[in-house]
Every structure is written in structure tokens, then in C-alpha cells.
Amino acid sequence: MKLPYIEPYKIKMIENITTSTKINRKKWIKEADFNLFNLRSDQVIIDLLTDSGTGAMSDNQWAEIMKGDESYAGSKSFLKLRQTIRDLLGFQSFLPTHQGRAAENILFSAILKEGNIVPGNSHFDTTKGHIEMRKAEAIDCTIDEAFNTESDYPFKGNLDLKKLETIYKKYPKEKIPITIITITCNSSGGQPVSMKNIEEVSALSKKYGIRVFFDAARFAENAYFIKEREKGYKEKTIKEIVREMFSFVDGCTMSSKKDAIVNMGGFVAFRDRSLYEKVANFDIIYEGFVTYGGMAGRDMGALAQGLDEATEYEYLQSRIKQIEYLGKTLQKFNVPIQTPIGGHAVFIDAKRFFPHIPQSEFPAQLLAIELYKEAGVRGVEIGTLLADRNPITRENRYPKLELMRLAIPRRVYNNDQMKYVAVAIKNVYDRRNEIKKGLKIIWEAEIMRHFTVKLDMI
Numbered sequence: 001m002k003l004p005y006i007e008p009y010k011i012k013m014i015e016n017i018t019t020s021t022k023i024n025r026k027k028w029i030k031e032a033d034f035n036l037f038n039l040r041s042d043q044v045i046i047d048l049l050t051d052s053g054t055g056a057m058s059d060n061q062w063a064e065i066m067k068g069d070e071s072y073a074g075s076k077s078f079l080k081l082r083q084t085i086r087d088l089l090g091f092q093s094f095l096p097t098h099q100g101r102a103a104e105n106i107l108f109s110a111i112l113k114e115g116n117i118v119p120g121n122s123h124f125d126t127t128k129g130h131i132e133m134r135k136a137e138a139i140d141c142t143i144d145e146a147f148n149t150e151s152d153y154p155f156k157g158n159l160d161l162k163k164l165e166t167i168y169k170k171y172p173k174e175k176i177p178i179t180i181i182t183i184t185c186n187s188s189g190g191q192p193v194s195m196k197n198i199e200e201v202s203a204l205s206k207k208y209g210i211r212v213f214f215d216a217a218r219f220a221e222n223a224y225f226i227k228e229r230e231k232g233y234k235e236k237t238i239k240e241i242v243r244e245m246f247s248f249v250d251g252c253t254m255s256s257k258k259d260a261i262v263n264m265g266g267f268v269a270f271r272d273r274s275l276y277e278k279v280a281n282f283d284i285i286y287e288g289f290v291t292y293g294g295m296a297g298r299d300m301g302a303l304a305q306g307l308d309e310a311t312e313y314e315y316l317q318s319r320i321k322q323i324e325y326l327g328k329t330l331q332k333f334n335v336p337i338q339t340p341i342g343g344h345a346v347f348i349d350a351k352r353f354f355p356h357i358p359q360s361e362f363p364a365q366l367l368a369i370e371l372y373k374e375a376g377v378r379g380v381e382i383g384t385l386l387a388d389r390n391p392i393t394r395e396n397r398y399p400k401l402e403l404m405r406l407a408i409p410r411r412v413y414n415n416d417q418m419k420y421v422a423v424a425i426k427n428v429y430d431r432r433n434e435i436k437k438g439l440k441i442i443w444e445a446e447i448m449r450h451f452t453v454k455l456d457m458i
């Protein structure tokens with residue numbers, strides 16, 4: 001019999017979970033204005049709000065914390081991280097930042113102007129926020145398959161080359177300072193981009209003289225899917241695949257809180273030294289000197305170690321199989337989810353879950369609230385609340401996908417806990433027709449409203 005996969009690690013330390021009752025949770029979610037970001041962590045039993053900064057570091061990462069060199073300039077921890085980025089990604093220069101959006105901030109401060117266009121595959125919300133804040137436009141060129149949650153197309157993160165070329169033809173290249181490929185594509189369901197697509201986007205962009213960067217937050221998970229799903233990569237190691245992926249682009253922004261399995265950190269990496277120099281000024285102004293940029297030395301050491309661990313096959317296999325386990329259990333219960341199952345999360349299709357609740361009543365947020373009340377599980381809405389308003393017309397934007405995301409922290413929960421989550425969702429699904437009304441907004445911020453929005457039940 002073929003031996004099953006296992007987690008290639010064992011548990012050395014645990015953190016207790018505070019349990020609660022349905023009565024308490026109903027009270028708490030009302031006090032939180034039906035916004036799950038307002039809950040205290042001890043009001044949550046299983047926290048699947050995000051996989052960002054919530055991973056469990058290894059003993060070797062903690063050892064790096066002890067070895068951290070806190071010199072203001074030229075620390076050993078910085079040099080170690082630089083060497084890891086050079087070896088793993090092939091970029092000679094990089095700038096540390098305190099997290100991913102800070103990497104976006106310093107890069108866009110240097111290259112993006114009012115009226116510019118930034119094509120990409122469903123830009124993440126902070127990326128879009130940074131673009132729109134500068135009165136530039138993010139244009140989504142994701143393939144149409146991504147918006148059909150029932151299709152099992154293996155690379156739903158891919159960019160549509162026709163859509164991309166239309167933009168390249170429409171605008172002069174001076175108006176398009178960058179194209180961003182987000183790997184994996186978070187907003188379309190943690191879906192990967194194929195090596196072929198990366199290569200083609202790169203070639204097309206070269207032809208039009210436009211630079212391409214990765215938003216590399218989940219680059220290792222993307223590489224795993226290439227190994228598993230794309231012809232010609234079965235025998236390659238994850239590190240070889242990563243190296244090839246990055247060989248097609250000019251640089252990347254990285255939120256290290258995801259695939260580098262640290263609690264804080266980020267960076268921008270560059271092939272071109274002259275661009276590095278332009279961006280470095282903004283790192284110094286906003287983040288810190290170029291050899292720490294908002295990170296402690298110890299955190300850079302842990303990040304270097306994390307990059308190495310996260311690009312090992314056994315780790316990635318156990319991680320992605322856990323997401324698959326949750327997804328498949330939900331499918332057995334007939335719960336509608338985005339397929340194929342993503343790399344960091346399971347996305348429930350709220351339009352199919354609550355077909356009787358219109359998008360104007362935030363069905364994905366409603367599902368997140370019902371799940372919390374049912375079992376203390378915290379997911380997050382990736383739908384109309386997150387899509388926000390059109391910055392000019394101030395009309396609500398209704399995205400094609402109305403999803404509730406269950407993001408799984410790395411190396412934190414076990415499969416029994418995943419089963420608990422699946423049963424909780426089944427219970428909500430079984431009583432879905434008793435839930436007749438959605439939510440309305442009481443108060444919202446000007447930009448990125450979903451973090452602080454106040455809601456009430458209709």
C-alpha cells in the first residue's frame with residue numbers, strides 16, 4: 001500500500017484555544033457591528049481570517065531570532081537574507097519593508113503617476129488601493145475561466161493575453177509603468193499562474209517595452225501547482241521551478257507574511273540596479289535604512305530561513321493537501337466552492353450558497369457571520385464589501401465572484417480542526433433557506449471599507 005503523506009514536522013509548543021457558546025457569539029458579533037475584524041481573538045475558536053502573518057515558525061526560524069544582528073547598517077541578518085534572495089529568486093538587489101503593502105508603496109511611489117494604467121490578474125486589494133490612491137487605474141486581465149467557480153481549469157490565475165495586448169495597444173508605453181502578475185492570484189481564489197503564461201506575459205510585455213513584476217506573496221504555492229499540474233515539471237524541485245518562474249520577470253513585491261512563514265516582513269527585489277536606486281529613496285523615507293527597511297535584524301534572519309523551508313516539497317505538499325482536505329469534505333456536503341481548490345484557502349461561492357440573497361445585501365459577509373455564530377470559526381468576505389465603491393461614481397462595485405474565504409494559517413491547525421470547520425459550514429448550509437435577509441451598511445470609510453465597516457442585519 002502506498003504510504004500516505006504526512007506533515008514533515010512535529011509539534012513542540014501549543015497555544016490553547018478559548019471556546020465559547022452560541023449565545024455568547026451572537027452577542028459578540030452584534031457588538032462587533034457584524035464586522036469580523038472587530039472580534040477579539042479569544043472570541044474566535046478557529047481563526048481562518050487570513051493566512052497572513054499567522055503561520056507557526058520552526059525551531060530553526062526561532063534560532064534565527066536569537067542570532068539576529070541588530071546593527072543599523074549592513075547587518076549579518078540583512079546579508080543572509082540578500083544571499084537567500086539571490087540564490088532562490090535570482091535577483092541581485094532587494095529592499096526590505098515592514099510588509100507587502102509597504103513594498104507596494106515604495107515601488108509605486110517611484111514609478112506610478114496620475115493617469116497611469118497597471119494591468120494584472122485581479123490585483124490584491126492593497127495593490128489596487130495603492131494604485132487608485134495615486135489616481136491611476138488597475139485593469140484586470142484575468143482569464144474568463146477564473147470567474148466560473150464550477151470550472152476546474154488548472155491555472156485560473158492566468159492572464160488573458162488578448163486582454164493584455166488590447167491594453168498595450170490602446171495606451172502608450174509611458175502610461176503603463178508596470179504589469180503585475182499575482183502568484184497565486186488571491187482575489188480569484190488562490191489560483192495559480194502557469195509557467196507558460198508567465199513566459200508569454202513576459203514575452204508580450206517585452207515586445208511592448210513594459211516591465212513585469214510578480215506580487216510574490218504565495219510564490220511557493222504557485223510553484224507547487226506548476227510541479228503538480230503543468231507538463232514537464234514533475235521531476236523538477238520546487239526551488240528549480242521558483243528560479244525559472246522569477247527568470248521571466250523584472251522584479252517582485254513580497255509580503256513575507258505568507259509563503260515565507262514569518263509574522264511580519266516584506267521586500268521589493270529587482271533585476272535592474274537603476275530602478276533599485278530610485279525605489280531606495282522611498283524605502284529610506286517610509287521604512288528605514290536600505291539594510292533593514294522596517295524590519296528587525298532578527299526578523300530578516302527568520303525570513304531567510306522561512307524562504308528556504310517554504311520551498312521544500314514535503315512542506316508544500318502537506319500544506320496544500322490540508323486545504324484540499326477541507327475543500328473535499330465541503331464538496332462531500334454539497335457546499336458550493338471555487339474549484340480547483342486554491343493554494344492557501346477554500347473559497348465558498350456565496351452566490352450559490354445563498355441564491356435568494358441579492359449581492360446588495362452582502363451574501364458572503366452574511367455567510368461569514370452565520371459561520372461565526374454556528375461554531376466560532378472566523379472567515380473573511382471576498383465580495384461586494386471588499387470590492388468597495390467606484391472611486392469616481394461612488395457606486396457599489398458588484399464583483400463577478402462573491403466569495404467567503406477560509407484562509408488556512410501555515411503549520412497551525414490539524415485536520416480534525418478542519419473537519420470541525422467543514423461540519424460547521426454544513427450546518428449553516430442545511431439551514432440556509434431559514435436565513436432570509438442579508439445586511440446593510442451603517443457606516444463605511446472612504447477607501448478599503450471592509451476593514452472598518454459597520455453593518456446591521458436587515
Ligand code: F0G
Nearest residue numbers: 050052099100101124126186215217255
Ligand atoms: N499581495 C497579496 C496577493 C496579498 O494577499 C496581500 C495580503 C498583500 C499583497 C499585502 O501584503 O498584508 O503584508 O501588506 N493579503 C492578506 C490576506 C492581508 O489576508 O490575503 P501585506
